[in-house]
Amino acid sequence: MTHTQAWTPLEIETESIGGCEELVERITGMGEEFDKLLAAEKGLVFRGFGVTPADLDQVLDTLLPNRLAYVHGNSPRTKVGSNVYTSTEYPQEFTISMHNEMSYAHAWPSRLAFYCQVQPGSGGATPVVDAAVWLDSLDAEVREAFADGVRYVQNLHDGYGFGKSWQDTFETTSRAQVDAFLDRTGATWEWKADGGIRVSSLRPATTRHPVTGTEVWFNQSDQWHPAGLGDDTAGALAQILPEDELPQNVTFADGSPIPAEYVAQIRDRGLEHAVDVDWHSGDLLLIDNVLLAHGRRPFTGDRRVLVAMSD
Template sequence: MTQHDRWTPTEITPADAGVAATAEGLVGYLTGHPDLGGLLTERKALVFRGFGVTPQSLEPVMDILLPHRLAYVHGNSPRTKVGANVYTSTEYPPEFTISMHNELSYAAAWPTRLLFFCEIAAETGGATPVVDAALWLELLDPQVRAAFAGGVRYVQNLHDGLGLGKSWQQTFETDSREEVEKFLAASGAEWSWTADGLRVSQIRPATTVHPVTGAEVWFNQSDQWHPAALGDDTARALAQILKEDELPQSVRFADGSPIPDGYVIQVRDRALEAAVDVDWRPGDLLLIDNLLVAHGRRPYTGKRRVLVAMTD
């Protein structure tokens, strides 16, 4: 039996918790739990189901699970801020799969926990797949792991309000160049202001080690930043109008050498194949350890609304 066969997120219901099937019951369970952090580290991901949580009763739950809610600063995916550091999950068209990733793994700092809340479940599909990030690393061919050992270089071209991808104002949630420069200087990134916006370059490791378990995990978004992951038609169309270093985002090995297409396709596909789907019901919550578990999104039909928040 493989590690993948053994691991799935742990589901907690009112019957499991011994409380009423209400948001207040969930708050009571969470408040009285002797070691919620330890439970999350041990189980890696928790699904709270059947507590009848609504957008109106969500706040007290988030206050416990996410004690220091973070803004989505330097985030690269399209989403809408709907509350105090609460966002819609990535707003890519529903027919596309969002590949597995750890949130903000390309940045100098990242959230330790993510909380997803299902307000509206899709008519069909729309699951959030999750994968053990240590297993993800283990599933890659030795030559792929060796090639990434030196880390990766991410490059962003953020426009000034008109262009492909996100603007620098959206990305950093500010109109102040001074605030952006202060943030980037603290992160160790290189940057330059251009006629069209901002160019950011940063070298990051491909793996990291969980501070509690000591597990080494795959922890980068090279496949999502690589043109090969866009699909043949999209990559071909972009290549006709933009050079690689003009794309909204791109990635190479840390030494500047190109990452072979086959490597990032392997990274993407092996994680998706090993992932376990969390199928949503309205009111469900999914709490994950952002280092131990990567997440994505399956295609769907109909209306779907899943909110996300994070903490350090």
């Protein structure tokens, strides 16, 4: 790693001929020191090891000892392996703004691993931002407005409609299993006459890292807010659906609206302070999901990045 005044993830390169075996041996050889390294560096990039799709399970078993399913996830993905998913399937010409994975949920993964199976033709970096820097970059007025947290609202259809179905979201076709899951989360919900479900969840806007104690910006208000869609898309949706029927929406904790200018500031300052991780086939990126938020830059070509997560 080249040390500069600005933070960047630590890059770890092969010391010999590379390969899955060297990477696994180096990680396992560090023992508990590996966990300390990740907490200190926030993100680790593994380059030159030439990890293949056939190697991926072994490497992920080492990096993420307890891989999690993407249950209650709100972004469109495809499950491609044992709790391995495509990264968010969003049109390649758009930027995906910064976010900590599942920060809207009652529980979230502590680690994320990204694997580049096919490098993009151009662009397509994964930007990462120090979530404490993101918090500090926001105006005091914005931070104070979010002091009581945010309320997320999901309208999940029964198979036909805008956004995700509840079956895809909860990876089940059983209403009883959905009820049991939500009962543990502190959310409120109602099954609707059309077979869909509306879920409302009150969550904090910031959190503290369990090891370092660092306070970080930790919510997805800008991604769930209609203003985050852009004027054209938000305007088109408003012609089709009332705000309380949108696939997802967010308000302040008391139900009052979040100003669009707050949303723009949150989105723009996260991207402004982000560091891009460029991809080559076989690369891996491991991040602490509390200390770092991530996103995606626009790209051309056939980019394929897979993601897995653990507690």
